[in-house]
Amino acid sequence: MQLVHHSMVERGDDSETGTDAVSHEDVLATDVDLAQSILSQTRGLMFRRSFPDNSALVFLFDTAKIRDVHMLFVFFPIDAVWVVDDVVQRVERLRPWRSFAREECDLLIELPAGTADDVEAGDRLVLEGE
Numbered sequence: 001m002q003l004v005h006h007s008m009v010e011r012g013d014d015s016e017t018g019t020d021a022v023s024h025e026d027v028l029a030t031d032v033d034l035a036q037s038i039l040s041q042t043r044g045l046m047f048r049r050s051f052p053d054n055s056a057l058v059f060l061f062d063t064a065k066i067r068d069v070h071m072l073f074v075f076f077p078i079d080a081v082w083v084v085d086d087v088v089q090r091v092e093r094l095r096p097w098r099s100f101a102r103e104e105c106d107l108l109i110e111l112p113a114g115t116a117d118d119v120e121a122g123d124r125l126v127l128e129g130e
Contacts, residue, residue: 001032001128002128002129003028003029003032003109003128004028004125005028005118006126007023007025007026007118007120007123009023028115029054031052031054031056032055032056033057033058034060035058036060044059044069045078046072051110051112053112053115055111056111058109058110058127059108059110060127061108063106064085064105064106066104067103067104067105068100068102069094069102069108071094071095071099072097073097074094076112077094077096078110079114079116079117080109081108081111081116082103082107082108083105083107083125084104084105085106086126088119088122088123089104090103090121091119091121
């Protein structure tokens with residue numbers, strides 16, 4: 001399974017429409033870990049000593065509602081992405097031990113810090129190969 005980022009990228013001026021936008025696709029993670037059990041969802045990234053590049057921890061929920069992310073006992077910074085119906089709602093860089101954030105989502109994704117630098121609200125994030 002992999003996590004794919006879909007975005008629209010403006011290429012500059014087009015004489016007829018003003019701007020020319022094209023769809024852009026990037027694979028953000030190829031090592032996707034699904035937190036499916038209550039225990040794995042509660043533990044998240046706590047107590048792990050590293051979070052390798054190309055990794056993602058994904059929390060998949062049946063319905064969209066406000067979901068929290070805390071960094072207590074997490075030893076490294078991460079990027080957290082809240083998604084509803086494959087559309088990014090919020091992206092936040094969280095610091096070890098101190099950060100806390102919440103947003104509505106039906107898909108919550110935790111990535112190594114810097115991985116989501118090009119991801120913005122309104123972009124699409126899709127799990128492929130489920």
